Amino acid sequence: MPLLGAAVWLGAIAATELGGAAYLLVLALVLALLLAPRGRSASTGQRRLLAVLVLLATTAVTATLLRHDAVRGSPVQALAQQRATAEVVATVISDPRVVATRAGRQAVVRLRVREVTSRGHRLRIGGTVVVIGDPVWTRVALGERIRTVGRLAPADDPDTLALLTDVRAPRRLAAASPWWRASSALRGSIRDAVAHRPPAQAGLVPALVDGDDAGLPAELEDDFRTTGLTHLTAVSGTNLTLVVGALLLVARGARVRRRGLVVVGLLGIAGFVLLTRTEPSVLRAAVMGGVGLFAFRLDGQRRGLRALGVAVAVLVLVQPSLARSPGFALSVLATGGIVLLGPPLSAALARWLPGVLAMAISVPTAAQLACTPVIAVLSGQVSLVAVVANLLAAPLVAPATVLGLLGGLVGLVWPAGGRLAGTAAAWCVAGLVEVAERGADLPGAALGWGSGPLAIGVLVVLCLALALALPVLVRRPLVGAGLAVLLLVVVLGVPGRFWSRAGPWPPPGWILVACDVGQGDALVLHVGPRAAVVVDAGPDPDAVDDCLDRLDVDQVPLVVLTHFHADHVDGLAGVLDDRRVGAVETTSVRDPPGGADLVDRAAGAAGVPVTTAPFGSPRRIGAATVQVLHPEPQPPPRPPLAGTAGPTSRPAPDAAADTGDGSTANDGSVVLLVEVAGVRILLTGDLEPPGQAAVARLVGGLDVDVLKVPHHGSAHQDRAWLTSLRPEVALVSVGAGNDYGHPSHDVVQALERAGADVRRTDRDGDIAVVAPGGGRVAVATRR
Secondary structure (H helix, E strand, C coil): CHHHHHHHHHHHHHHHHHHHHHHHHHHHHHHHHHHCCCECCECHHHHHHHHHHHHHHHHHHHHHHHHHHHHHCCHHHHHHHCCCEEEEEEEECCCCEEEEECCEEEEEEEEEEEEEEECCEEEECCCEEEEEECHHHHHCCCCCEEEEEEEEECCCCCCCCEEEECCCCCEEEECCCHHHHHHHHHHHHHHHHHCCCCHHHHHHHHHHHHCCCCCCCHHHHHHHHHCCCHHHHCCCHHHHHHHHHHHHHHHHHCCCCCHHHHHHHHHHHHHHHHHHCCCHHHHHHHHHHHHHCCCCCCCHHHHHHHHHHHHHHHHHHHCHHHHHCHHHHHHHHHHHHHHHHHHHHHHHHCCCCCHHHHHHHHHHHHHHHHHHHHHHHHHCEEECCHHHHHHHHHHHHHHHHHHHHHHHHHHHHCHHHHHHHHHHHHHHHHHHHHHHHHHHHCCCCEEECCCCHHHHHHHHHHHHHHHHHHHHHCCCHHHHHHHHHHHHHHHCCHHHHHCCCCCCCCCCCEEEEECCCCCCCCEEEEEECCEEEEECCCCCHHHHHHHHHHCCCCEECCEEECCCCHHHHCCHHHHHCCCEECCEEECCECCCHHHHHHHHHHHHHHCCCEEECCCCCCEEECCEEEEEEECCCCCCCCCCCCCCCCHHHCCCHHHECCCCCCHHHHHCCCEEEEEECCEEEEECCCCCHHHHHHHHHHCCCCCCCEEECHHHHCCCCCHHHHHHCCCCEEEECCCCCCCCCCCCHHHHHHHHHCCCEEEEHHHHCCEEEEEEECCEEEEEECC
16 A cells, blocks of 8 residues: 555656656556566566556546646636736635735735636636735635635746735625634634733644644744754644544543544544644645554554555545645655554563653654655754654643643633633643753754755665664663663754854855845845945844844945845845945835835935946946846936926836736846856846846846846746856745745756756755855855
């Protein structure tokens, strides 16, 4: 069964990566099967197994291609490419989330489309669109049917028909079903039960119980990421196992047996899905949690592996996009680790530890060990404290989850009792917060680790060796105690004192640093001692201020803001704080107006002039030569003819504004060509394909050493132009776990195939480009 799941998974990946060419791989397997010599080397059963594997792989390829073709061939996608205005009738299929976008704080909601009307045509069509709109959209409820009008725009997600931007307030056509209303009431009651606690505790309890992480402080999320505890704040199989496990214990106490327990378990899974929502990640977690329940039963390994294989095959066939989802890979590996390594490790520890404690140690250890290579691929680092942090957290997770759920249930009928149970849950998560904060502060809490094939191959071998050795090693108390002492040494940060995550910062000879400011841009060009040109300021004043402090920059002769989206300008106050700033230059496209006003106010308060970036002529700023390649200046308006009205009703180019979907602002980005220490650098803001084409026409045959990839690596790129630049280093400034799917895998792959060393702030932290001399470049990172 595991082989069947693997065949489906690999087939879907091949179809996603290769398109129709994936059938050639399947054909090659068929030919190999037919031409293989018949004899003892391959029994009839083995040949049948191979035939089934080929059949399933073909089915996965076909299902994936059909799903992609259905989305690409949808008339809604064609309207999105034209950025058409449309009236949409749809059902809300996700809870609204407020996120910081380029245009400020907005709500993000997923809708299942029923009807689209645009340009005189009414289409009855299925599919998913994502609304990005005013916070008024936070009032919609899951399951409601609504009508709205907005502008369609292309989406990066291949399973999403379009984005719906610049939307009007929704009009409700039908209320949600009683099931969804009950689920929403319980989620609200869980939040109310802990609302009186400190913010970290009040945000963490709902995240543990039902994945509601809207109130989780950003600093705590970062600490959880560093210590390998992020899985606790997402809906995972662990959540389901704890909730359903508690329900089964109550049922056993009530003398429910055998089939009755199965019914209770199934009802518990259904209730869990309703509580945590029916999004793909939730369904995946429910399935994997159900598989995990097999692991510690009699013959659990065999049954668990069979269930895991079937689960993978079914999930991928139903939702092919899961095949390339990091969350899906982590979930499958964690479940596989628990099924394979959990029981023998637990049995070995139980020789000298209580059974409950042995299981509490073995489950997180097995899951973390199985996931470590994928985490290294995603983050470029290996957490030294992850296993220890998970061991310390394990005794607190179950009571916090169960008490939080109890607080929500009791709070529906007795609010004071709900707060009492919520307080107990908050006391438990206070320990989790302490583990995460202390672990993240340790020196060497995470080691930088390459994400290339060789580095990951070595890590896979190490993890496999450790998985095989651990059950043997920990059978004896003396060896187990020795390993515990080793883990204690790690958690006290001793390795970090000898093997630091990075060298001195900033590295000698640095010329450019891409600051890790989350989902946004902030770039620093070194132009002299303690002096730098800052290009964009990111979304957070504290983040860019800290980055400049680390670089020891206190003089900024020039700040260039490529455009006025929040993820590029909201941090301006952090640049201006306690530094000598000469001037601020911006694009002429004042869109969105709110961002332009923020820049004017911040610079005005600091007494710094704001002007439009001058197009064309190179100029010297310290050690750097800077030239603006885009946008070109607008021609002056023609004088009015005699007897006609003048142009007074039209805004001047420098005051141009567009409150559309953001593409006008993106394509108005200031593009800089910089040369410093013999290295050519192209900084592109959020330039989209039309603007990229304009730059290509203006400067043909442009060749650079370093490229700041436009728009955080969005899929909307002129890839031929990007690869024609032949950069040695390509920098992607992007936030970890962002909601936009940035950077696009295809864009990163295209740049890597063109010979670029692609570096990302979400994985590498601050990234420094170093000029060792002779026009050569090197890269150093803080992780």
